[in-house]
């Protein structure tokens with residue numbers, strides 16, 4: 001089976017987060033233009049990679065992401081995708097390794113690695129389809145109903161709004177909820193809306209603090225009993241600082257901004273986190289995720305993948321989670337999209353993966369057409 005063409009699609013689907021944040025621009029942080037969970041956004045993007053073959057099978061992948069999509073799109077169109085045209089699928093592992101080596105000088109993370117991640121996912125989708133197996137089975141996972149956790153957008157540290165939206169998530173059936181807030185009153189309101197006896201609360205602060213401030217927060221928030229405090233430190237890959245913050249008694253998570261598998265390894269080596277969070281569309285695709293799973297197991301570190309996606313990246317993570325313990329939930333953004341890319345994938349607290357070969361769900365062709373903001377074909 002040979003790859004004949006690779007299509008790149010940027011989708012932009014409007015959503016509602018239950019609050020018209022455009023009426024309250026003051027709650028957006030000045031520095032969060034590229035943070036997908038910022039209250040400034042009213043639409044979410046997905047950069048989709050569609051790999052065509054000479055036998056008619058099509059593989060789907062997703063490359064990170066959001067505000068960096070124009071750059072990743074260019075990296076894919078001009079550098080990465082052409083490397084894979086004419087490739088025999090049987091040679092995919094060697095081809096991916098060769099491509100990683102060819103572009104290593106451009107960094108261990110960033111648009112080149114994001115682009116390769118998208119291709120990697122699509123090639124795994126194709127390989128599973130060629131084997132006639134759903135991806136979870138092809139990976140050696142167990143079919144089970146997956147639990148999803150609600151990843152709320154930021155409500156600008158407004159305690160009343162945060163409490164209200166955590167309540168909405170609970171009403172929808174979620175018992176594991178993550179915030180994107182940075183101030184104690186907002187987190188406390190969430191904890192009151194979701195007591196520790198009734199569910200898990202996580203807080204993603206997106207790297208705002210130096211080490212001493214992060215240590216202070218980790219001490220002050222200890223009583224909240226968070227399942228984890230995510231990325232408290234700037235810069236996000238300061239493993240030494242994270243390790244010291246972790247010793248203050250609040251459970252920590254990080255990993256979505258690590259520089260590939262070796263960046264994850266540095267966090268593991270320093271015992272910097274309780275929960276490691278590789279991101280499939282950033283770290284190097286499914287191949288890299290499997291390596292991270294192996295390494296995390298060696299150090300006894302929990303893995304809960306980062307997944308602020310709604311496209312093939314989300315599906316890839318769901319399949320991968322069948323390799324992890326049953327209580328590991330899949331992250332989904334808690335927003336209502338104007339249209340669903342996968343009509344069969346509702347953002348409800350439980351998800352049953354399809355038994356069809358590959359990623360299993362097919363994107364809605366009309367949604368792909370209607371919300372497409374950029375498109376290119378290579379090959």
Ligand SMILES: [Mg+2]
Nearest residue numbers: 204230231256
């Ligand atoms: Mg995060």
